[in-house]
Each structure stands twice: as C-alpha cells, then as structure tokens.
Amino acid sequence: MASEVLCGRCGALLTNPTAPCPRCGSPASGGYHSSSVRPRKSPAVAAALAIVPGLGHFYLGHNVKGLAYLVGIGGLQFFGFDLDLTVIGAAVGVPMELGGGGLWLFSIVDAYRTAKHMESGGY
Ligand SMILES: [Zn+2]
Known part of the structure; x- marks a missing residue:
C-alpha cells in the first residue's frame, strides 16, 4: 500500500x-x-504527418481543422466525392481556386506553420 x-x-x-x-x-x-x-510539437513532424491528410493537425491538437482536411482532401483524392470545397475552404481559410491537390499541399504547409507558431508560444 x-x-x-x-x-x-x-x-x-x-x-x-x-x-x-x-x-x-x-x-x-x-x-x-x-x-x-504543453508538449513541444515539431514542425517537421507535423509536416511529415500532414502527408496523410489531416494527421498533421491531429498531431497538433487541431482536431476540427484536421477533420476538415481529412474529409476534404481524403474525399477528393481517394473517393472521388464531389465535395463542396466552399465549406472546407471556409473552415480552414483556403482560397477556393485551390483544388484537392492544392488543398493537400496547403494543409502540409499549414501544419508546419501552425507548429512553428505554437513553438514560439502562440497557439
Ligand atoms: Zn495516466
């Protein structure tokens, strides 16, 4: 005891x-x-994980954003759903003219930038 x-x-x-x-x-x-x-999050790890759509943001604790990326990119790339990018774009602040591939790249950059931002003390 x-x-x-x-x-x-x-x-x-x-x-x-x-x-x-x-x-x-x-x-x-x-x-x-x-x-x-708060545990330190590595921007490099976040960017690497973001190669799987949404995973980089889940790693950073941005679950809603990660889910938006997962549904938007995953749906477009792997299932061919005709998703309304307006909704996804509005959720994560991505210019509408970006397609699924652009959104994917953007999510990787965004994961990296978010981790950098969190590293410097912000959120
Ligand atoms: Zn415990």
Whole structure:
C-alpha cells in the first residue's frame, strides 16, 4: 500500500510505478509533472504527418481543422466525392481556386506553420 503511486496525468493507480500509465500512456518516471506544460510539437513532424491528410493537425491538437482536411482532401483524392470545397475552404481559410491537390499541399504547409507558431508560444 505504501508504495502505490498515482498517475500524475490521469490519476490512475499505477501497479508498477516505473512503467508507463496503462490508462493514458503517461511516462511514470518521476510522475508528477504539471499538466499545464504543453508538449513541444515539431514542425517537421507535423509536416511529415500532414502527408496523410489531416494527421498533421491531429498531431497538433487541431482536431476540427484536421477533420476538415481529412474529409476534404481524403474525399477528393481517394473517393472521388464531389465535395463542396466552399465549406472546407471556409473552415480552414483556403482560397477556393485551390483544388484537392492544392488543398493537400496547403494543409502540409499549414501544419508546419501552425507548429512553428505554437513553438514560439502562440497557439
Ligand atoms: Zn495516466
């Protein structure tokens, strides 16, 4: 009982304090780090992940934007849906004249720029 440790992130009881938390995956070494510390996001990783439409933005925590890219680009490129780009474009601020391929490239650049922006302390 005396050696039981609670996860610093989600509060789950850790039966093995040296192993990652089984519930949230938080590394347990040291344990109690502040949840207000935002993990650093690498612009390079964000851009690389953005090659899969939306994934770069999911990585950055911009889930709504990522989903817009995923649906817009994924739908256009892989399923051939005749999507209304006006809606997608309005959601992510992309010029309408860009097609699916342009939107895809834009999403990679946008993921990179967003990560850069977050790195410099903004959001
Ligand atoms: Zn946890």
